[in-house]
Amino acid sequence: MLMSTGSSSPSSSMSERPSAPLRSGPGHPSCRYPWPDPLSGPCDLLPILEMTLPDRTTRFRLPLLAALALAGCAREAPCPRCDAIVVAATGEPPFLLPPLVGETVGRDIGDQVFERLADLAPGGAPVDPEAYRPRLAARWERADSLTLRFTLRPGARWHDGRPVTAADVAFSFAAFRDPVLDAPARGALERIAEVTADDAATVRVRFREAYPEQLYDATWHVRVIPAHVWQGIPVAQWRADTAVARLVGSGPYRVASWTRGQSLTLVADTSGGRRARIGTAVWRFAADPDAALNLVLAREADLMEAVISPDRVARVEADPGLRAVRYPAAVYGFLGFRLGTRSPLADRVVRRALAHAVDRQAVAVAIFGPGAKAPPGPMSQLQWTWDDSIAVLAFDTARAARLLDGAGWVAGADGLRRKGGRALVVDILVPSTSGGRRRLAEVLQERWRAVGVGATITAVDFPVFLERVAQGKFESYIGASLDEPSPRGLAEQWTAAGIGRLNHGRYASPAFDRLLADALAASDTATARRRFREAFDTLNADVPALFLYAPVNVAAVSRRVEGLVIDPFSWIGGLPAVTLARD
Known part of the structure; x- marks a missing residue:
């Protein structure tokens, strides 16, 4: 799960746990889902015949069953248990009880139950x-x-x-x-x-x-x-309690079964006189995004929250039975600078020059694909404070060069700028597990080289990355943050009060702190938007970080799924209103 901190986790992966495949029932394409055996699957007509036919017609049972089987859940006699939807999930939640849930798959399932x-x-x-x-x-x-x-x-x-x-x-x-x-x-x-x-x-x-x-x-x-x-x-015993019978909620679905390492099944609840349009929802747990996508491509699952990489998106778009649905991700990424040291990055002018040297929008699209945007501050595309009128430093390499010249950084014969015998070189810390952040660092390296600034890239294991960021042992680092609807977490990440907590770059600006506090205290949306814009104008002028990308997620959705409206903060929250078309 992405951490809602500046010392972020890889944006290119989700929580992963091993999983084992379930058997897939045979029959009509609408019914290719994980049932224990062919006679208990969604096309099990035998119990229905036994309930509706008198004893004297028992001798007609097998011929009639064969005829219906040939019809493949025929329209004249619809399969009453074909209203099952299957979600391919990367990783399995350790808990579903809401106070214990700390990752997205558990939240998604839990929001149907509680x-x-x-x-x-x-x-x-x-x-x-x-x-x-x-x-x-x-x-x-x-x-x-x-x-x-x-x-x-x-x-x-x-x-x-x-x-x-x-x-x-x-x-x-x-x-x-x-x-x-x-x-x-x-x-x-x-x-x-x-x-x-x-x-x-x-x-x-x-x-x-x-x-x-x-x-x-x-x-x-x-x-x-x-x-x-x-x-x-x-x-103290709640975490050890694995009884499904105690996962009792009041939501549209109730937990029917949970086979650890494989799948979890929800069924529509009818208490209170209501019922979701789809009777059964199954989450199948895969070890990684490739395994999850393979379930969708094989028609063993209908939905996958985020296929993540461009190659997986291409596979979805090439499949006529699937739709690639893009929606804003609750994530933004940035290059954070370590301030308060003797590094050249302590100079605001140098940081502004580095910002002018990067075409952030082009970089965001090049790395994260169509729909990605360069954020105007520390926010995802979901954050209601997003405002295109926020002042940002425009891409302008000539301006970058003039700023560096004025600050005494002179380009040598090799093109690298120096001052007092010191070369202007910035080290970028990235987690070795994130190919996306590595590619971002390489693009920054290339763009800065064009204005005479060198860059080195230090890639370390993710635990080491987190440790070094938390301890301030970096010159710059590429991080990511997960948004919630409230922007008040910005105080821990970018104000003086957050130093020693999540403000790892140690940025301190009394002006920004005051403007952010005023914005968070506003009681109406219009006033709050105006004050946030003023706060972000100040933050961007100081350049404690380069805000590089706010991506979109791409969900893989079967074309038989109708009426799915994705809420990015709970992507499958609209499940009770979803219907399934017959193949």
């Missing part, structure tokens, strides 16, 4: 109250500047049939904030003082202070879990 109080619309600003949609909560209101009150959806039930109550919500927030569990979202809930149940259907969330993202913190991070299932089990 619910938030409300959902944030794709592209919505967390400070905009109109951007939220009811989920487990039917409505909410503000009691005062420190309190929000939520009313649960009438008839909401757990998959075991018991009603969902406000006490379950309070229990869930306590679990996410428990120091023993140490949920990944725990830090994001620090400004919540308490969550209490007013009655069975009303829950009150009280905050320690007034701030614009209260509704976001009350709804985004916590998926609600049933108190009656988990409150009798010590939290």
Whole structure:
């Protein structure tokens, strides 16, 4: 999983775990999915015949079954269990219980099983109250500047049939904030003082202070879990609990089975009088992206979140049965500079010259393909603060040369600039596991050479890369960051308060810190956008980093899948509305 830190993980890979293949059932193309045996698969008509035919017609059972088999799930007698969709996933989650989930596959599956109080619309600003949609909560209101009150959806039930109550919500927030569990979202809930149940259907969330993202913190991070299932089990034992029977949620799907190392099956839940359009959803776990894509190409899976590399994209686009669906990734990449040293990079003028020497947009497309963009600051294409009017340093090699000349860096006969006998050479640290970052470093090396700046590339194993970045043992490094809808994580990455935490380059600007704080304190979207633009203008002028790429993901989607709307923050969140066309 990509880390939401400046000391990023490889953008070219996902979490990987070994997997074993499942058997694929024979029969009609719509039914080529992992069932245990041919007579229990989606085209199993024998039980249906036994239920609908009188005993005296038993002698007609086999001829009729043969005729239907020849029709291949014929349109006249549709196969009632062919409404199964299969997702090819790279890696297998260790947990599905929401407080324990820390990677994307577990989140994707869990979001079908468990619910938030409300959902944030794709592209919505967390400070905009109109951007939220009811989920487990039917409505909410503000009691005062420190309190929000939520009313649960009438008839909401757990998959075991018991009603969902406000006490379950309070229990869930306590679990996410428990120091023993140490949920990944725990830090994001620090400004919540308490969550209490007013009655069975009303829950009150009280905050320690007034701030614009209260509704976001009350709804985004916590998926609600049933108190009656988990409150009798010590939290210290939750990680070791592998019982599927306790994975009880209130979402559109419930967990039917989980074969570790192979697959996980969800079935549509009907409690509360609702049902997803597809009855069964299966996640098949592959060891790597190539293995996952092979499942899709072999028609053993319908969907793959991100095929990642250009060669895999080409394979998808060449297959007439598949669509390559592009959507913005929640990732941005950058070259971070180590400041506060005797390196030439401590000079703002040198950093500005290096920025002018690089055509960032051309580099982004060359490395990451169509749809990739050079971000106007530390943001992915998903981040609502993206604004094309943000001031950036334009590609201008003549300007770069003049700046370096003015700073006393003079080009020699070999074309390399020197000052006081010191050559202007910048080292770029990259993880050896990321071919994309290595290629980026090579492009920067080439572009800087054109203005008389040398560059060396140091590639190290990923753990060593993380260690060196965290310790500040680099001159520059290529990192990546994973966005969430809220931009407040920028404070840890780019302000003085983040030095020693995620601000590995040690950039410190009182002006930027003040502007960012003002932007984060804005209570309306228009004011916030304006203040963020001012903050990013200041950041870009100082050049603590070159913001190089904001890519798109490419999903592989079977053409039989209809109605899939991808929410990049939860790419398969719209699964309940998806339908399957007959082949």
